[in-house]
């Protein structure tokens with residue numbers, strides 16, 4: 001995990017104007033957090049360059065960062081941002097980060113560890129959690145802002161996991177379209193690990209650029225998971 005302090009200049013170079021450490025005495029970790037935010041942005045930048053999407057990274061994908069002590073505080077901040085009733089229930093027990101309205105928000109590393117011990121025990125897990133959220137914004141930028149074209153949930157979540165280089169427990173491999181289909185339909189614990197395995201299966205046949213294009217077209221996205229679609233598998 002990178003711990004070097006970042007100068008304000010380096011943060012600005014990464015397009016970040018402000019880092020707010022919210023609601024707890026974690027101010028001393030500001031530079032450490034800043035370094036990890038910059039490292040997360042770099043992970044996505046390199047991924048974009050690798051796939052010829054550097055255009056989508058020309059403009060900064062976020063400019064504010066907020067770090068929260070607890071999941072509840074993060075959720076309340078998201079609700080406030082969208083002017084939703086403060087009593088609205090959290091949609092997932094795994095909520096750990098978000099990037100909305102150009103603001104990257106996350107729980108602090110220790111909290112992430114307690115929410116998702118199976119993911120957070122890997123080195124750089126928190127940096128890659130941030131990268132995951134930035135990865136979603138890259139995806140949207142590739143689609144020129146059209147969130148509707150991100151495809152099914154399994155696809156855009158797997159895209160973000162891949163972009164961030166997240167390690168999601170023991171490696172998992174699918175070897176048939178039937179396994180992929182069952183894997184992405186199962187939304188229970190470990191879903192992202194299955195989504196990523198599904199994407200890796202699809203990458204045996206298509207490039208990621210092709211998949212991003214196909215996932216955005218409803219008919220094509222369904223075809224990708226059609227069991228008897230020899231055209232897809234040939």
Ligand SMILES: [Zn+2]
Nearest residue numbers: 132136157160
């Ligand atoms: Zn996600």
